[in-house]
Amino acid sequence: MKLLSGAIAAVDHGGSLGRASALFPHAPKPFVDLSTGINPHSYPLFDLPATALSRLPEAGQLLELAEIAALAYGAPSAAHVAAAPGTQILLPRVAALVRPGKALVLGPTYAEHARAAAIAGHAVAEVGDFEALAEADLAVLVNPNNPDGRVIEKAHLLDLAARLRAKGGLLVVDEAFMDVGPVEHSLAGDVGAGGVVVLRSFGKFFGLAGVRLGFALADRLTAERLDAQLGPWAVAGPALEYGIRALSDTAWQADMRQRLVQDALRLDALLGRYDVPVAGGTSLFRYLSFAEASILFSALGESGVLVRHFGDRPQVLRIGLPGSEAEWQRLEGALAGWVARREDAPKEIGQ
């Protein structure tokens, strides 16, 4: 059996309170977890029917979910949708849709794409330039990008997809945060011709990351191939129940998009008051890039406010939205404490 290469080893992510406690053992609890891009305002919880837990998931319910997802995301039809227990578990399967070759990931971005492509046997490289993706057998990008929010325009994506398709390649567009737009640059409606797989995440926008539900949108044959890999009953009963209800609740979705825009603007204003510059992001998270980022990460962590840092890029942070007034106040207090300590710190002579 082939040994694991370094690229296949596990990656650190945000969202782990266990890891936070290890890093900041003396922080006041509970942690305010702003280390993910998951909506803190979950879709309203409801009582599950007992059969959602006890019985095998019904094929008819899975089809209903696929139909609702196709409508919600703008895919051509339910036959273009493969539903999975989270987008994550789809990544190596999607990467394996093309023969092992050259995988290029537009980075810096979500680290699991490179890991998944390596698992599927590709030689993987990260490129910083969108144009370079045309050289790939498998090209992967996140749109809008995580963590910086960069958006690639649809016209460019379609052009790239056509070039890859012509040589039997594949473009994977991870639209994990596309629920908050800009939806005019989504490729969900353009998967029918093949050569493009769009990934959509249920848990982030609906604030239900524990449910594990994600989708691949693709041409019919590819969606069928992914369904075959997943097998029957891949989506759990609770995920079917929440997916069907939340994805068809367009009123909640519209209200939530507005609310998240307001929250993100409030976050910008708060950070601005403490001279923390916002460099990008989406309505579900903001992206910070400045010299003191790693100091701010530690200062916030010691105050029990957890944001996302990146081991290889100490100058950047990602910060999610506080979910309650108490959390906003904890963040503000932590920022104020950081600024006060910085101003109290002894200055070097001559400065």
Added chain:
Amino acid sequence: MKLLSGAIAAVDHGGSLGRASALFPHAPKPFVDLSTGINPHSYPLFDLPATALSRLPEAGQLLELAEIAALAYGAPSAAHVAAAPGTQILLPRVAALVRPGKALVLGPTYAEHARAAAIAGHAVAEVGDFEALAEADLAVLVNPNNPDGRVIEKAHLLDLAARLRAKGGLLVVDEAFMDVGPVEHSLAGDVGAGGVVVLRSFGKFFGLAGVRLGFALADRLTAERLDAQLGPWAVAGPALEYGIRALSDTAWQADMRQRLVQDALRLDALLGRYDVPVAGGTSLFRYLSFAEASILFSALGESGVLVRHFGDRPQVLRIGLPGSEAEWQRLEGALAGWVARREDAPKEIGQ
């Protein structure tokens, strides 16, 4: 992209009320669903913490689950356990642990094993003789077998595993129903040396099939490879909560094993009163093999009692356990109706 072969197409299974309604549109509702081997006495449901749905599953909780599963199943350690959202989704990944070659499945058995091996690129054949499995690169059997309950003894399994391991092959033992024994023939404790993967299903014995939780027990490196394929957060929050609680509840497990034995004996007695011979099975289902099986399937179905039939073997049925007195009475009524109609039917002259 490679076209799907027939072997990769979807397979019919028990447990679908949608399919039952299509087959028996005039049956009295609700259906009594005896078409699966899922325990009708679910582990007691409890209120999930909201964070089980809203937050990403915690790595620490997944490790706790692996530790408890190792104890419950008798695996050498948590490092020998890969937890997944159901055993089903593991099958193609486990089949892909060996290079595409000759896969032999000891049959007749659960049809998904052949499908998964074909997806992984193997040339798949079903064999009826245990000894023939030694010729395989990938040998798969279900122990105790579904649907007939046949048990292969541990000594034979270990011998086969050693022969396969010596040539770089793999033995997969699906112990989906081993929770009800005979546990002395489980290979869960013997996975450390490699060459063996044991599959365990959470949903069947605990009656929580909708939760989607299953395990591969394997040598450390193989368990790590499977974990890498699944990625972080493969097991949903509700599955973590139920898995940790139910797998550590040894008192419930011991009581349930006794209860299921009693229920299965009661089912044997009931079937015997109506001259239906029981040919095998486990405490979670019984196996019927007799000339009138397909007639009985239809007669029960029209009475709203659903059992499992097999398209390619009309003379066999699998029947699960009724869950309540009302269900036992519905089954008894359906059997009595079948016998009465049979006795009323005009006899051929001379017989």
